[in-house]
Amino acid sequence: MSLRYLLLSAVVGMAGCASDPAPFEQMRLTERALEQAAAVGATTSTQEYRLAEERFALAKKNMQEQDYRRARMLAEQAELDARLAEALTLRGESEQAITVQNARIERLRKQLGSLR
Amino acid sequence: MKWFLWVAPALLLCSGCTGSLGRQELADAQLLFDQVKSDPQVLESAPRDVSRAGESLARAEGFAAHWGTDADVEHYAYLSQRYSQIAREHDQLVRNQQQSQRLQREQDRLQQMLREARLLSAQQRSEWLDEQLQRLATMETERGLVMIIGDVLFEPGSSELNLSASRTALQLVQFLQLNPRRLVRIEGYTDSRGEAEENRELSRLRAQSVAQTLVDMGVAAERLQVIGYGEAHPVAENASARGRAANRRVEIVFSDENGQLGAER
Structure with a gap:
């Protein structure tokens, strides 16, 4: 029993990098993460978004070259780069909104002060 | 049994040890993860990202300790860092949104006060208005x-x-x-x-x-x-x-x- 597992895992282990399956699903996930980031307004002015695009482009190239292991790694990294870009963009927007609100409150306080 | 299943190929392949770059990434990932996991607010607002940061970190550590290549260690350490950063950003967004709501309430309150203050000064003016009206008007x-x-x-x-x-x-x-x-x-x-x-x-x-x-x-x-x-x-x-x-x-x-x-x- 344990010998069979040992052999099996040895085979799988040795097969390793040479025959990683093509990461189609990961490529789709990454593409969607990039679209999602762009949809909330992330652009190449965000370093993380640039990284995501560059890595995804490389991953596509690796897919064509059937270097699936590298393609998967790059696509996984690109997915999280894109998600971070999205989170940074949303956080930045929420900070801008706070700045606007603070200015508005400041104006209201002044108006109130001038009435008293 | 399961442990053996994973270690066996590692022993057979016996890949090289982790380089300094991988160790640096791993240390960074560990530091970031420690920060987010010890912040109860981050845990509350981004639990999935925190736990994925932990999982990725564990994989990176596993690779570093046993049979992984430098690239594997770096990769999972990188993913872990990203998950931690995403969790932190997400938490900051939630905090900002909460602050926005507080500010909105403050703004509403001030607007209400301003309206009342204006009405008050309008009421003070109303005496003047009454006079004005009396002057413009003729009693019949x-x-x-x-x-x-x-x-x-x-x-x-x-x-x-x-x-x-x-x-x-x-x-x-x-x-x-x-x-x-x-x-x-x-x-x-x-x-x-x-x-x-x-x-x-x-x-x-x-x-x-x-x-x-x-x-x-x-x-x-x-x-x-x-x-x-x-x-x-x-x-x-x-x-x-x-x-x-x-x-x-x-x-x-x-x-x-x-x-x-x-x-x-």
Whole structure:
């Protein structure tokens, strides 16, 4: 029993990098993460978004070259780069909104002060 | 058994040890993960990302400790860092949104205070308004309080109000806002030139125009009655230009405090 597992895992282990399956699903996930980031307004002015695009482009190239292991790694990294870009963009927007609100409150306080 | 399943190929492959770059990435990932996992607020607002940061970190450590290549260690350490960063950003977003809501409430509160302060100063002005009204108006026993808007407030031959009429209208609006139970009848009058029927129509249009201005400024239309009397009820003789000018007018008849309007003429 344990010998069979040992052999099996040895085979799988040795097969390793040479025959990683093509990461189609990961490529789709990454593409969607990039679209999602762009949809909330992330652009190449965000370093993380640039990284995501560059890595995804490389991953596509690796897919064509059937270097699936590298393609998967790059696509996984690109997915999280894109998600971070999205989170940074949303956080930045929420900070801008706070700045606007603070200015508005400041104006209201002044108006109130001038009435008293 | 499972442990053996994973270690076996590692032993067979026996890959090289982790390089300094991988160790650096791993240390960074560990530091970031320690920060986010010890922050209960981050845990609450981004639990999935925190736990994925932990899983990725564990994989990176596994690779570093056993059989992984430098690239594997770096990769999972990188993913772990990203998950931690995403969790932190997400948490910051949630905090900002909460602050935004607080600020919105503060803004609403201030706006409310400002409205009240303005109303208060309007009430202080109301004494002045009352005086103004008394000055503009003439008491007439059977008709109540009457305010006369002269024809200078209309563009000649037109029923459009000019600018100074709008200012008078604004005072009227404020008065009506401070006296919510009072109603008004807006009566239009002309001089005796021209056809009587046309004059009635013109006088009604002018009265309507005043009413429309009040409605535009927020007075409920139900509080306003509009009548055109034409050349009837002159206040001066129609022989002179001066007398005719005095006859071209709009009179605002105010009800008493209880909304009781005097009878129509």
